[in-house]
Amino acid sequence: MARAAIVTGGTRGIGEAISLALRDMGMTVAANYAGNDDKAAAFTARTGIKAYKWDVGDHQACLDGVARVEAELGPVDVVVNNAGITRDGTLMKMSYDQWDEVIRVNLGGCFNMAKAVFAGMKSRGFGRIVNIGSINGQAGQYGQVNYASAKSGIHGFTKALAQEGARFGITVNAIAPGYIDTDMVAAVPGEVLEKIVAKIPAGRLGQAQEIARGVAFLCADDAGFVTGSTLSINGGQHMY
Ligand code: NDP
Numbered sequence: 001m002a003r004a005a006i007v008t009g010g011t012r013g014i015g016e017a018i019s020l021a022l023r024d025m026g027m028t029v030a031a032n033y034a035g036n037d038d039k040a041a042a043f044t045a046r047t048g049i050k051a052y053k054w055d056v057g058d059h060q061a062c063l064d065g066v067a068r069v070e071a072e073l074g075p076v077d078v079v080v081n082n083a084g085i086t087r088d089g090t091l092m093k094m095s096y097d098q099w100d101e102v103i104r105v106n107l108g109g110c111f112n113m114a115k116a117v118f119a120g121m122k123s124r125g126f127g128r129i130v131n132i133g134s135i136n137g138q139a140g141q142y143g144q145v146n147y148a149s150a151k152s153g154i155h156g157f158t159k160a161l162a163q164e165g166a167r168f169g170i171t172v173n174a175i176a177p178g179y180i181d182t183d184m185v186a187a188v189p190g191e192v193l194e195k196i197v198a199k200i201p202a203g204r205l206g207q208a209q210e211i212a213r214g215v216a217f218l219c220a221d222d223a224g225f226v227t228g229s230t231l232s233i234n235g236g237q238h239m240y
Contacts, residue, residue: 004073005219006066006117008032008056008109009083011043013182014132017208018080019049021216027078030069032056034083056083056109057101066116076117078128078219081110081154086184088143099146106150110157118170127170128219131158132211133230135178138240151176155230162228171227173218178234181205202235 005022009015010031019031031051033040040051050072054065070076084106087098110131121127136144137151155174162172179185179196185205188196197205214231217223232240 001074002026002028003077004028004030004069004075005078005080006030006032006052006069006076006113007080007082008113009034010049010080011036011040011051013184014177014180014208014211015080015082016043016047017212018082018215019043020047021209021212022078022080022219023047023049025216025219027219028073030073030076032065032083055105056081056112057104059108059112059115062109062112062116066113070120075120075124077121077124077126078130079113079117080130080132080215080219081113082132083109084132084134084150084184086144086147086187088147090143091145094146102146103150103153106147107153107157110154114161114172118165121165121170122168125169127165127168128223129161129165129170129172130215130218131172131174133158133174133176135176135232135234135238138176138230138232139238158230159228166227169224171218171224173226173228174230175211175214175218176230176232176234176240177206177211178232178237179205180208180211182208200235200237202237204235206233206235 005027010019011033054061133154134151158174
């Protein structure tokens with residue numbers, strides 16, 4: 001039976017490319033999303049991959065969402081925690097809600113999803129968890145204390161959980177993307193983006209498929225000895 005995989009935020013941007021890459025590896029993919037029904041419906045029409053709506057920042061919603069996916073597609077062997085948001089602002093201007101929402105979704109989502117699948121993976125002796133961090137969690141970024149903290153937390157979460165999963169055939173790894181051409185980066189003002197691209201040695205933004213390629217490597221059956229690692233995919237912008 002094909003392995004079942006969940007990609008959070010899997011209906012657009014980097015997540016869409018990851019959903020397609022795992023599908024191309026022969027997995028049955030469930031693409032989670034938060035609320036953009038039109039984009040999710042268009043994604044399913046385009047790809048044939050089923051979309052499932054829940055908020056990864058909501059603990060119970062993750063437990064219920066995973067149960068629904070497992071009832072429809074079978075035991076979940078692979079989870080890619082890709083869902084993420086930004087609520088940028090300097091500390092002086094950032095509200096508590098902006099802080100809390102980013103931590104709740106970006107970091108809390110990893111905890112919630114891991115809690116929902118870990119026991120099953122352990123009992124079957126196989127699991128692949130990939131968490132999407134960020135260059136800004138490694139290097140920090142002006143105006144992003146919330147996002148940088150959440151993403152930095154993801155890297156710590158990955159190394160800690162990898163130690164808990166290793167004896168049970170569960171690998172836990174992170175990818176730290178640099179700047180990738182998606183809606184999230186399109187929201188950055190043009191003049192700011194120009195300055196960012198000027199600092200990327202490769203001289204361009206990355207493509208979503210270039211992140212998906214790393215995820216596919218980490219999710220392969222024969223990648224079982226790779227765990228607790230962070231793969232930086234950033235065009236040479238930050239060597240960590
Ligand atoms: P997009 O904004 O293009 O897409 C985000 C996806 O996450 C959407 O599918 C969205 O669903 C989903 N999502 C957002 N909040 C939630 C939630 N609470 N519950 C479930 N799903 C949610 O993002 P990108 O593709 O650019 O980024 C993907 C990941 O990569 C993020 O974690 C981001 O932080 C990280 N990253 C991105 C970089 C970049 O340059 N783009 C650089 C470094 C890291 P919906 O469509 O319903 O809104």
